[in-house]
Amino acid sequence: MESIIENNRTQMRRGVLEYSILLILASSDEYASSIIQKLKNVNIIVAEGTVYPLLIRLKKLGLLTYRWEESPQGPPRKYYKITETGKQQLKGLDAAWDELSEGISSIRKGLK
Amino acid sequence: MESIIENNRTQMRRGVLEYSILLILASSDEYASSIIQKLKNVNIIVAEGTVYPLLIRLKKLGLLTYRWEESPQGPPRKYYKITETGKQQLKGLDAAWDELSEGISSIRKGLK
DNA sequence: ATCAAATACCTTGCAACACAAGGTATTTGA
DNA sequence: TCAAATACCTTGTGTTGCAAGGTATTTGAT
Numbered sequence: 001m002e003s004i005i006e007n008n009r010t011q012m013r014r015g016v017l018e019y020s021i022l023l024i025l026a027s028s029d030e031y032a033s034s035i036i037q038k039l040k041n042v043n044i045i046v047a048e049g050t051v052y053p054l055l056i057r058l059k060k061l062g063l064l065t066y067r068w069e070e071s072p073q074g075p076p077r078k079y080y081k082i083t084e085t086g087k088q089q090l091k092g093l094d095a096a097w098d099e100l101s102e103g104i105s106s107i108r109k110g111l112k
Numbered sequence: 113m114e115s116i117i118e119n120n121r122t123q124m125r126r127g128v129l130e131y132s133i134l135l136i137l138a139s140s141d142e143y144a145s146s147i148i149q150k151l152k153n154v155n156i157i158v159a160e161g162t163v164y165p166l167l168i169r170l171k172k173l174g175l176l177t178y179r180w181e182e183s184p185q186g187p188p189r190k191y192y193k194i195t196e197t198g199k200q201q202l203k204g205l206d207a208a209w210d211e212l213s214e215g216i217s218s219i220r221k222g223l224k
Numbered sequence: 225a226t227c228a229a230a231t232a233c234c235t236t237g238c239a240a241c242a243c244a245a246g247g248t249a250t251t252t253g254a
Numbered sequence: 255t256c257a258a259a260t261a262c263c264t265t266g267t268g269t270t271g272c273a274a275g276g277t278a279t280t281t282g283a284t
Binding site for chain 2: 102
């Protein structure tokens with residue numbers, strides 16, 4: 001018994017995940033668990049099993065690099081950093097998001 | 113050779129498709145080709161093979177009904193209409209969209 | 225010294241779903 | 255009679271988020 005809403009919420013999130021991660025990394029270098037926490041803070045809740053493969057993919061595409069750093073406690077952390085290529089691509093994603101927002105906005109106004 | 117941007121544009125669109133269609137039908141009854149055209153008008157470009165199965169699915173879920181109507185030319189048209197249940201679910205999707213927009217907005221502001 | 229808890233990392237298998245491509249049916253008009 | 259336009263729909267493929275499960279490191283309590 002799954003609701004249409006919950007299902008679509010997932011779908012919507014799915015569409016902006018890479019974008020969100022690049023946005024976060026454009027601001028500062030972060031490790032996976034920290035990224036997940038930041039996303040959770042803005043109600044974009046996402047599973048570990050989603051983020052790790054995604055970071056690996058973005059790294060393969062040359063949009064990210066990473067370095068290891070000691071942690072205050074626990075195992076070392078893999079800090080990801082956005083590359084120049086990544087920054088350029090991010091601009092394109094910004095545009096894509098804006099376009100989509102405007103599209104939805106237009107349809108919404110068409111009502112009433 | 114696929115760009116990250118084009119790929120993500122598709123992903124983003126994907127997430128809001130059901131939402132967009134319900135929004136359009138909340139305004140007026142429409143047939144599939146017309147819905148596709150309206151989406152195209154706001155740069156949410158989508159293929160036929162995407163929309164038809166989706167309408168069928170939404171109908172099965174009880175969010176839409178349809179009736180046949182003669183066309184000025186060509187074959188008859190299947191006009192879809194949103195149900196009361198559909199309208200209720202749409203409210204939930206409105207909320208989901210707003211939440212996502214705010215989430216992205218927050219992350220974006222975190223920059224600079 | 226040992227073991228539990230916390231923190232991080234990562235992989236596998238499944239299910240959902242958009243899209244490209246291809247197909248059928250109806251009407252009009254040349 | 256046949257091409258063009260309009261409309262409907264189905265099938266096969268590839269991508270991908272997620273649940274579940276697994277490994278490794280450190281700290282601190284017993």
